[in-house]
Amino acid sequence: MSPVLTIRGLTKRFGRVVANDRVDLDVAAGEVLGLLGHNGAGKTTLVNQVIGLARPDAGSVTLDGVDAVAHPHRARQRAAVQAQANVPITGMTPRVAINLVGRMRGGRPARIADRTDELLDALDLAAWADTPAQKISGGIARLTAFCMAAVHPTSLVVLDEPTNDVDPVRRRLLWTQIRALADTGTAVLLVTHNVREAERAVDRLAILDNGVKLADDTPAGLTADLRGWLTIELDLTSGASIDWPPVAHRPDRARSRATAAVPAESAAEVVAWAQQRVADGLVERYALTPASLEDVYIGLVGSAEATTMQREAK
Numbered sequence: 001m002s003p004v005l006t007i008r009g010l011t012k013r014f015g016r017v018v019a020n021d022r023v024d025l026d027v028a029a030g031e032v033l034g035l036l037g038h039n040g041a042g043k044t045t046l047v048n049q050v051i052g053l054a055r056p057d058a059g060s061v062t063l064d065g066v067d068a069v070a071h072p073h074r075a076r077q078r079a080a081v082q083a084q085a086n087v088p089i090t091g092m093t094p095r096v097a098i099n100l101v102g103r104m105r106g107g108r109p110a111r112i113a114d115r116t117d118e119l120l121d122a123l124d125l126a127a128w129a130d131t132p133a134q135k136i137s138g139g140i141a142r143l144t145a146f147c148m149a150a151v152h153p154t155s156l157v158v159l160d161e162p163t164n165d166v167d168p169v170r171r172r173l174l175w176t177q178i179r180a181l182a183d184t185g186t187a188v189l190l191v192t193h194n195v196r197e198a199e200r201a202v203d204r205l206a207i208l209d210n211g212v213k214l215a216d217d218t219p220a221g222l223t224a225d226l227r228g229w230l231t232i233e234l235d236l237t238s239g240a241s242i243d244w245p246p247v248a249h250r251p252d253r254a255r256s257r258a259t260a261a262v263p264a265e266s267a268a269e270v271v272a273w274a275q276q277r278v279a280d281g282l283v284e285r286y287a288l289t290p291a292s293l294e295d296v297y298i299g300l301v302g303s304a305e306a307t308t309m310q311r312e313a314k
């Protein structure tokens with residue numbers, strides 16, 4: 001697959017903060033690349049440089065053969081973006097806004113009208129399609145913003161947290177549409193915190209932490225080292241503390257949720273240990289699952305709380 005987006009050595013500083021530190025990244029035609037990272041990891045800064053809203057201090061961005069740093073306007077014509085904040089569409093309905101963007105991007109009116117209907121149906125938005133924007137919910141506005149990015153083919157579509165505010169049923173429909181978009185040959189750069197959901201839709205994942213790319217691989221490649229491991233998740237009773245069994249590795253805790261990796265061959269022993277904690281009133285519920293991308297992510301960057309503490313200590 002040919003790369004649509006090629007990023008090399010991308011570096012961006014804001015005073016003492018290095019928001020992107022020599023980042024290399026490729027996204028090929030037909031590929032969904034998930035860009036993961038905690039708050040402040042540098043994801044939006046990277047996206048802003050791809051679409052020419054910020055100028056790198058060093059490095060290159062090539063989009064569809066165009067030097068995006070030297071020619072941001074030409075790069076922007078090749079990319080559609082669903083930004084983290086929705087573009088206001090006050091005074092319009094979702095259908096009008098989606099149509100308008102498609103036509104502004106040079107689509108034939110009949111084709112754009114058909115594609116608009118297709119997207120509205122696929123995301124179960126037909127009931128809201130002709131409702132004035134000021135009367136639609138945040139989730140419907142978010143889905144409308146996705147349709148505006150997907151209505152007319154571009155080489156690259158950037159989606160920054162597209163599932164925010166979207167209900168669980170429509171979120172599934174949205175993931176299907178994101179996949180379908182890539183299947184038409186578009187390169188999709190998907191910025192998200194939601195590791196669990198992204199796992200179903202992405203071909204590859206890049207993990208950013210404090211501006212540095214820590215990993216870049218397929219979900220299977222990222223989880224390969226965890227084969228033979230399970231994850232135990234505990235919901236602790238308020239104020240409870242626990243001592244993990246000796247087989248537990250990489251214990252992590254965020255408020256009342258605690259997790260650890262355990263070898264698959266110790267599953268029976270770990271279940272018996274967890275059941276005893278439930279009987280003792282320390283644990284409300286527990287689950288033992290195959291090791292996931294979320295485990296890889298937490299293993300690489302640590303828990304959100306730990307990272308926030310590191311940042312605040314600087």
Ligand SMILES: Nc1ncnc2c1ncn2[C@@H]1O[C@H](COP(=O)(O)OP(=O)(O)OP(=O)(O)O)[C@@H](O)[C@H]1O
Nearest residue numbers: 014017018019037038039040041042043044045046
């Ligand atoms: N315009 C700016 N001026 C100063 N610092 C900035 C600016 N934009 C971003 N930063 C800093 O750069 C770092 C990366 O921010 P960025 O918004 O790219 O992170 P992010 O991964 O997109 O976070 P989130 O998931 O919260 O959107 C942060 O430390 C942030 O405070």
